[in-house]
Amino acid sequence: MTTSANGCRGHVVVIAGATGRLGTALARAVLANGGKVAAAVRKPWQVAKLREQLGTDGVLVGLVPSLDTEAAAGFAKGANDALGPVTAFVGAAGTFVPRTPGREPGGDLAEQLEANLLANATLARALLPGMQKRRRGRLVFVGAGAACLAAGAATFVAAKEAVHGFVRALAADLAAEPAGRGVEATMLQPDFASRMGDAELASTAAALVAALGPAAPGVLSPAGS
DSSP states (O other): OOOOTTTTTTOEEEEESTTSHHHHHHHHHHHHTTOEEEEEESSTHHHHHHHHHHOSTTEEEEEOOTTOHHHHHHHHHHHHHHHOSOOEEEEOOOOOOOOOTTOOOTTHHHHHHIIIIIHHHHHHHHHHHHHHHHTOEEEEEEOOGGGGGSTTOHHHHHHHHHHHHHHHHHHHHHHHSGGGTTEEEEEEOOOOGGGOOHHHHHHHHHHHHHHTSSOOSEEOOOTTO
16 A cells, blocks of 8 residues: 555644554654654653654654653643644554463553553543544554464453453544544554564555544454455
8 A cells, every 4th residue: 555745744643652663664654645743652762762763854752651641641732832733643552472371470461451552542532632622633543453363462462452442432432422523533453563574564554644534433444454
C-alpha cells in the first residue's frame, strides 16, 4: 500500500510507542506524507534518541510515563500548542516477552497491562476532550492479530484483549454520545513488528496512515487482508 505525498497534510498525529519498530516506521511515514508527529516515550533516554531519528521539523518528542495522567495532559497541550490541533492518535506502545505457564515472574501481568493498555489509553484519554471540542479526531490502536497465537503469550494476550475491549467500548460510547460526534476509535491488528520484513512493515505503516483518514468506527481488518 502506498500513500500520496499529501496523504497526511493537515494531520497532527500523536504516537505512543514511537520508539518501537512499527511506531518509528509510522512516524516516518506520517512525516513523509506531509503530516506532523508528536511522539510520546516512556523512558527519559528515549527522548534524545528519537529526536535524532526523526529530526525536529514538524516533530515533538516528550516523556509520558504509562500511568502519569498529568504528564499525558501536559503532552497533549504541548502538542496542540507546538504543532497545531491534534487530529489523530495512534497507540502503538506495547511489549511481548514469552513466559512459561506457571513460571511467570511476579508482576508480569501488571507489566503487560501497563505497556500494552495503559501506555496507550492514558494518552488517548488525555487527547480525547480536545478532539471532542473540535468534533474531529481519530484514535487508532494497534492490536495483536496472529501474534496472539505465539507460544508463551498468555499474559500478553490478556493485555491485548483488554485493549480490544477498551477500543470496542470507546467506539460505542463515542458513537452514542453527542460529544463524540466527529471522533472515532478504530483498531488495526498486524503481526509482531519484529517478524515483519521491510515490505510488510512499510505496508503496515501505510495501513495505519490510511486509518487516519475516513474510516468506520470499530475494528479494522489486519493489514494485507
